[in-house]
Every structure is written in structure tokens, then in C-alpha cells.
Amino acid sequence: MTQVGEFDNVGSTATNVADGFTMIAVGDLMMRRPITKNERNGFGDIAEILRSADATFGNLETNIFDIRAFNGSPQAEHGGSYHVGPPELGPDLKTMGFNLLALANNHTFDWGVEGTRQTGRVLDQIGIIHAGAGENLAQAGAARYLETARGRVALVSFAATFTPMSRACDPAGEAPGRPGLATLRLTHCILVPPEMLESLRRIRKSLPDSILGRDDGDRVVLAGATFKTGEKVGYSFEPDPRDIRDILRNVRQGKQFADFLIVTNHGHEPGEWSQEPPDYEQSLAYKLIDAGADAYVGHGPHQLRGIEIYRGRPIFYSLGNFIFDNLQTVEGSDFFSEYGKDPRVDTVADLLAHAMNEQQFQGTEFYESIVTVSRFEQNQLAELRLFPVELGYSERLADRGVPRLAPRPHAEAILARLQRLSKAFGTHIIIENGVGVIRVTSSSGVHSIACSGRTTDSS
Template identity: 45%
Template sequence: MGLFAHSAIGRWLAAGLLAVASGAAQAQDGSALRIAPVPSTPIADGFTFAAVGDIIYLRPMLATLEARAPEMLKIMRAADVTFGNFEQTVFHLPTFKGHPQATSGGTWMLGDPGVIDDIVDMGIDVVSHANNHATDWGVEGLIETLDRLDAAGVVNAGTGRNLSGARAPRYHDSVAGRIGLVAASSTFPAMSRAGDPIGEVPGRPGVNALRTERIGIVSPADLAVLARVAGTREGAAVKLNGVGYRAAADASSPPVIEYVVDTRDEAANLLSIRQAKQNGNFAFFSLHNHEPGNASQTPAGFAVAFAHKVIDAGGDAFVGHGPHQLRGIEIYKGRPIFYSLGNFAMMNNSLDAVPADMYDQYGVEPGSATTPELLAARNAVSFGDANLFESVIAVSRFVGGRVSEIRLYPIDLGVGTQGAMRGVPMMADAIVGRRILERLQRLSQPFGTTIAIENGIGIIRIPADR
């Protein structure tokens, strides 16, 4: 009897385990799962989303802004959520355990730790950290910056301790609903790209990179010359200094540069924005991109195509920055695309400490010039264009999950200002403000966007059917 009972129990257990195993196998091979899009509830009507461009804000000076730009702060604080690109590293240099890297994003950006409290008090809730300056001071500087942002409650995306972390959506819970952000950069030093662990190899901290390949389209005659310079055998692909080249169909066409996006990076980022929307009420994508160059007021073709794909994947807004000046605005399927919001703060002249590499980069002997003298000389060449010091705060209002109105408030960073106040944002006066808005009108027209100028503010009114 005992043996019978034991055998019966054994058969019962075996049958149960077989059923569990069978069910698990069905789930694993997909036969028992029906994957379908997960719907989300749109953000509450009347939700306002404020966005600014690059935040290169290197020292705490909120008291000055409170006195000189109270209206600007009022705009930023009034929005339900305010966003900007945090383009700097933040730590206390005397106690820092890392080192400046041999390659930077152009300048070794170093902010006082107190600037994080300032941006919180300005009303900034969410930032991207995916940009070409994220690893100026190595992964140690990157991680300390993230730790300080986290400690202050500033939601940040775009960098992380590995690629999955850098690419993951990050969320801010506002009164109006849950806001998700995914951030990436297509402009970055090669060393900045984050990596995931595999086997015993650890992951690499860094940036969520949207890699692109530059392709030069040139005449067949020019291609033949480039092939000889590159030492390429006849019929082989031509690549020189990291740029691929191919012949234009029309031999008389002028040379152009195109960009091909890495399909793996694109797919993974689109999956991430889809997840951000499914787990939130409002999702937006931030892309730091300098392509095709800082002098261009027109976005690269890949950025336009990618922005559309982000919206198609569930994004409610797309915010670009990187070239340090404004680019046009597009309304696509009822969602705003800001191809570049330029600079919010541009205080790179405020640096006191730069590595010896910076002197070497410009052929200046250390000790022969102060840091401000070095930076002033460099900035006169690279950052002398007034357009780099003129931008807007864009405030978008949403109704029924679609943008209904965008208000553009012009800001002036003081291109003609000398010393400590250069690059510090203020509300633009009537003359500068109109110049900014008229330029934005012109840049947005090719995207079918009409901007009215009323009482010194740019206004985009979007019909419900657009």
C-alpha cells in the first residue's frame, strides 16, 4: 500500500512537472503568448512642456538670474515639465578621483557642483546627458555627474553605467501625468560610446550613441582621385579618414555629404521610445546632433527621417540640440519636432581649469596665457557668430494627446558681452527678439510651419486635423 501510494504520488508529480514544462515551452516558443501594442492614456489636457537647448552653465548664479531675468525663470517654472540638455561634467576638482581624457568634445567642460541646485530652482525637471562632452573627464566624471543629478532629483537619460542603462527610458511623475524620456547622441568621441557586458567582460559606462556613417557623393572623376589618395584598389569601396565615398549618378552634381544610420542603434532606440510611451502618458526623444556641421541651419537628412520614426513609434515630441544655433520646427502627426533649440547657456568662457591638452590643441604654450585669454581667442574663431547666442524657450501645450499651440520666447545670451556675463541667458529685447523669431520663421517654413509674432512672442497654432 505504501509502495502504491508512493508510486501514485510519483506519477502525479511527474504529470504535474510535465504540464508545467509543456506550458513553459509553449510560452517560450510564443505559441501561448500574443504580443500586441500596449495602449497608454494620453497626458492630461492643458499639459505644458517647456524645452531649452544646450545647458553649458558652469557656475551657480541664480541670484543674478533672479534679479536680471525673472520673466525667463517664471516661464520655465510655470510649465508642467521643463527639459534641457545638460552638456557638462560636474564635480569638485580638488577631490576628483579621475582624470581629463586625451580627447574631449571640443572643450573639457567642468561645472561647479552647485549648478545642479540652480537648475532645479530654475524649474528644470528632466535633462539629457547624451552629448559629445559627457566623457570629457572620463567615466569617473560621467558617473559622478549622474550621481549628483540623481541626488538632486533631476531625471536624466542618455548616459549610464552600460549601454542598456544609457538607452533606457527615464521617467518623471508630474501632476499632469508620467513623462518618459529617451536620449541619444549622434555626435560623440569614439571613446564615449557605452557598451553592454558579455560573459565575464563588464559593461562600459558612456553615451547612448546613434551611430552614423558619413558618405560623400562625388563625381566619378573625384572618386578616382580619392581612390588613389586612399590607396584603394580599382572597384573597391573608397574610404578616407573615416568617410566613405561613392560616385554621383550625374557627373555634374556638386559634392554632398549624406549619413546612413546604424540600423541596430535605430531599432533599439525606437523600441525604447515605444516602451517609454507605454509606461507613461507622454514620451519624448532628445537627440544631440551637430551634423552636418555647426554652421548649418538645416538639419541633416537622417535627423529628419529619424524624428519622424520616433513619432511613428509613439513619441509625443522630439527635441534636437547640438549645433549651438536654432534650426527649424516641424509639426508631424500633431507632434512637435524641434530640430535644434540652440543654446540655453553658453558659459564656456567661465572655465578656470583646463587640461594641458587644450593649450596643445591650439598651439599655445602653458604659462604664456591665462585660461580666459586662451578661451577668448578660441571663442572668437569658433563661437563668434551671433546666432549661437540667440535662442528660444519653447513651451508646447497639449490637448487630446496632440500639440495645440507652441509659444516661443526669445532669449539672448549676450554675444557682445564681455567677461563673466557672456553666455548667460536673459530675455531678449524687442529688436533682438524679433530677429530671432524672424530667423526661426524662415527656418521653419520648409517644414510647412507658420510662426506668428505677437507682442514679442512666436506663436504656432496647430489645427486639430494636422
């Protein structure tokens, strides 16, 4: 029998917000300059949507500091370019309506510890809550909190794709901790048929450094690559159980001190070419929601992936690029060298245009995204509204990458693609006047299967 004053709900994973609570989530923010002051770029209509929510979230893939006074340096490792923007980006993000940002991604340490610290200081000064990076692993992985009129919101951020030296660690005895990111380490495997695996095993055993008597079971490690048996050739990813343990604890603790919790994962797996999430991600999203997450937001592959509703909570497998501004005036010399360019001859714009072609970001899908608006009533997700945006794929480089609401035909084409990508998850998206709508009610044909909690479409 529960006694008066006994803490009997400390482990509750239930949503606990006031009716009408709204969460807006978008994808990657690769910003190089402020955009809200430009009245010609069409961003104003989107800003009105962003400012309408209780919690507005995005993934910040840009360091923020004044390069003229910067005491750090570009690192030997980078996330694919050295992303940086001026201090004015902070107030610009605030003006847009963002109050929650993820910092755990492959660009966080482009400019080292000092670049990350400077970015955090800018965000702290303007009151934007950020998570995913810290002075050690405990700080990087911890939930951070936003106070809103309808409830306290927590954010837990981690990255499955990251530069090796950017991973944070905790102290061990006399060894101090290391600043960096909260990460989810993955073992990358290549799936091959059994007969192909046997051929690889014979090759490995023929090599001079083969270890006699060693049995690899269902896998073979050859030249640093791990191969294992699968029904068809492809890629598989195995999360590190230690990282999963830490992340689930951070989620559980975050929810104990909040009314609503967002978990966000930055991962490029299996690659930018894929419109489907990696094989580990669905089960991970389920575990996170079971532990207390009210929304799972994935980003990283630079294009949209499907949406799923699990136990009445949204899972966004990727929200693509929200701001994909590649007009940068500063770039590390290593990046020039990687593409055979010379900073004494070639401009940064020359380099970036060449790199974008080499990295195969030329498809329109990399310049199409959505603004997601999740509305909760009686602590249940009642409706998801999806506003399609386009980032000016046909514009010149100086104008490309800034989102604007897509015109009706283009919006419906984006939503049709998202319908197709979400169908595999049993999600039914209705298109109404160029806006996608997911209604999570019994009358809409979306319901939960009791045995698994997975949402299906009965239509």
C-alpha cells in the same frame, strides 16, 4: 473579441496626459557657475517661465563635481573643451525649474567615467531625472521617468556626435559592459557628381593598397573618406541600423510605461555652419514619433534650426544655446596645447577667448535662442509658444552666455529668422508682441496630410 483583463493597448503610441499639460524645452546648457542668485543678469523672468511647466527639459553639457576632491582626470579625448562646474550647479538647475536633462552629448566624458558618475550623483540627490549615460548601453539608452500631476513623462536621450571612447556597450559573454553614452553611429559620406566619383575611383585603383576586383558600386572609400554619387556636392549621413533598432525599442518600451515621451538627439551634423538639419534627421524624427515619441528635441549645432509639426507632435531640429557660459576657471592641459597656449603663462580666459574665435562662434546667431512651451489639450498639441532669448553677445566674457528675454525688436528679428528656417517644413509661426505662436488647429491653417502625416501651412 477582447476579454476582460486582456492587455489590448500595450503597444499604444497615443499621448495620454491631462488637459493643460505643458512641456518646456530649451537647448544646450553649458554652465560653469550658478546664475539664479545674480539679480543683475536678467534671468529671473526666464526662470518664471521655466518653472511654469509640468516637464522642463534641457541638454546638460557640463560635468558637475568639486575639482578639489575629484579623483578622475581630463581625458585625452574631449568634446571641444573640458566642461565642468561646481556642485552648486545642481541646486541651481533645480531652482531654475529643470526636472529633465539629457546627458548624451560630446562633452559627457570630458572628465571620464568618474566625472559622468559624479554628475549623475548630484542630479540624483536633487531629484532631476536624467537619461543618456549609464554603466552599460542598456542603462544609457533606457527611458527614465518623471512623475507629474498631469501624467508620467519619459525621456530617451542619445547622441549622434560623441567622442569615440565615450560610447557605451553591453556585456558579451565573459567580457563586461562598458560605461558610456547611448549613441547613434553615423556613416559620413561626401556627395559628388558621377564624373567626380569616377575620378576618385581611378585614383583609388592606382594606389598600391587597392584591392583588385573590388566593386564599390555607387561609392568610393579613399583615405578614410566615403564618397558617393549625389545631385550636388555636399554631405550625407547614414544611421547605423543596429543603433536605430535599439533606439526605437527604447522609445517603444518607454512609452509603454509613460503617458508622454520626449526623445532627444545631440548632433552637430553637418556642422555648426549649417542652419539646416542633416539629411537623415527628418526621417528619423518621423520614425521616433511613429514609435511613440510625443516630442523630438534636437540640439548640438549651437544655433537655431527649424520647427516642424508631424502627426500633431513638435519636432525641434535644434534649439541652439540656452546657457553658453564660457567663464571657466579649470581647463585640461591638452586644450591649452591644441591652441598653442601655455597654462603656466596664459589664463583659462585667454585660452577660451582664443578658442571661441578659432571655432568661429562669433556670430550673433550663437547667442540667440528660444524657450519653447508646448501645451496639450485633449491629448493633442494645441499651441506652441516661442519666447526669444539673447545671451549677451556684446557683453564682456564674464557676463556673456546667460540668457535673458530679448527686447521686442531683437525678439522679432530672432523669430523672423526662425520663421524662415521653419517655412521649409510647412510650419507657420505668428509673431504676437514679440512672442512666436504656432497654433495647431484646423482654423489656424495648420493641418495634417493624411497620406504622410506631415504638417503644412495652407496660408
